[in-house]
Amino acid sequence: MSIYFGVMVEIAVIFIFTTIGLLLGDFLPDRVRAGSLKAIGAVIAYLGVSGASDSQDLVILIASLLIGTMIGEWLDLEGRLNQGADHLKARFTRQATDTNHSFAHGFVTASIVICVGAMTVLGALNSGLHGDHSLLLAKAVIVAITCIVFGATYGIGTYFASLTVIIYEGGLVTLAAWLAPLLTEPVIAEMSAAGSLILIPLGLNMLEATDIKVTNQIPAIFVPIGLVPLADWLTSLF
Numbered sequence: 001m002s003i004y005f006g007v008m009v010e011i012a013v014i015f016i017f018t019t020i021g022l023l024l025g026d027f028l029p030d031r032v033r034a035g036s037l038k039a040i041g042a043v044i045a046y047l048g049v050s051g052a053s054d055s056q057d058l059v060i061l062i063a064s065l066l067i068g069t070m071i072g073e074w075l076d077l078e079g080r081l082n083q084g085a086d087h088l089k090a091r092f093t094r095q096a097t098d099t100n101h102s103f104a105h106g107f108v109t110a111s112i113v114i115c116v117g118a119m120t121v122l123g124a125l126n127s128g129l130h131g132d133h134s135l136l137l138a139k140a141v142i143v144a145i146t147c148i149v150f151g152a153t154y155g156i157g158t159y160f161a162s163l164t165v166i167i168y169e170g171g172l173v174t175l176a177a178w179l180a181p182l183l184t185e186p187v188i189a190e191m192s193a194a195g196s197l198i199l200i201p202l203g204l205n206m207l208e209a210t211d212i213k214v215t216n217q218i219p220a221i222f223v224p225i226g227l228v229p230l231a232d233w234l235t236s237l238f
Contacts, residue, residue: 003177006127006136007169010143011162017144018158021151033153038207040149045203051118051196056189060227064194068220078215081108088160106154111164112214114143117199118192124169125188128176182225190224
């Protein structure tokens with residue numbers, strides 16, 4: 001079985017259940033869609049708190065978030081992702097009812113919800129390291145529910161989250177296969193915790209409590225690959 005099996009299942013789930021959401025969209029009142037989005041936001045924020053608490057080193061977690069956010073802000077990842085979404089919108093759809101904002105917001109939000117968090121990081125790394133797809137397959141159930149709500153609310157922009165899955169999750173699987181010796185248990189733990197920590201502002205954004213550029217925080221997930229060995233080396237000096 002391919003190490004990318006879990007990723008391929010998620011891509012299929014995105015297409016199938018976004019289509020179901022699009023078909024249901026006309027039958028769901030705005031208040032139902034808005035309430036469903038906020039319910040998902042609350043769950044995501046909870047998953048973020050729960051996953052971030054598994055960090056083995058709070059200093060590493062905080063430093064990863066700070067360094068990763070600075071990198072993301074410097075690269076303007078959120079702006080670039082929105083520009084990419086607008087480009088996809090212009091190229092693939094002419095639907096007057098699907099505004100640029102709705103398309104871009106659906107693409108960006110669905111991409112982050114699907115691709116960020118402990119289940120994504122651990123699932124992709126398990127696929128790459130051990131060929132174990134169980135976490136990604138379990139996550140596909142959450143993705144299915146999310147895509148129904150997002151498809152009904154944001155429209156076809158949700159489909160294009162599959163591109164993010166291919167690039168990001170597929171990249172994590174490949175990274176795990178290539179860099180297995182560097183991905184020690186402490187590194188994986190902090191990568192997962194950082195991914196979960198980013199879910200908290202995402203959930204708050206969906207609850208309309210904040211307006212944080214969550215995409216710019218994503219590099220924090222990869223900072224522990226270098227930071228954990230550096231911290232171990234510095235500790236060994238004293």
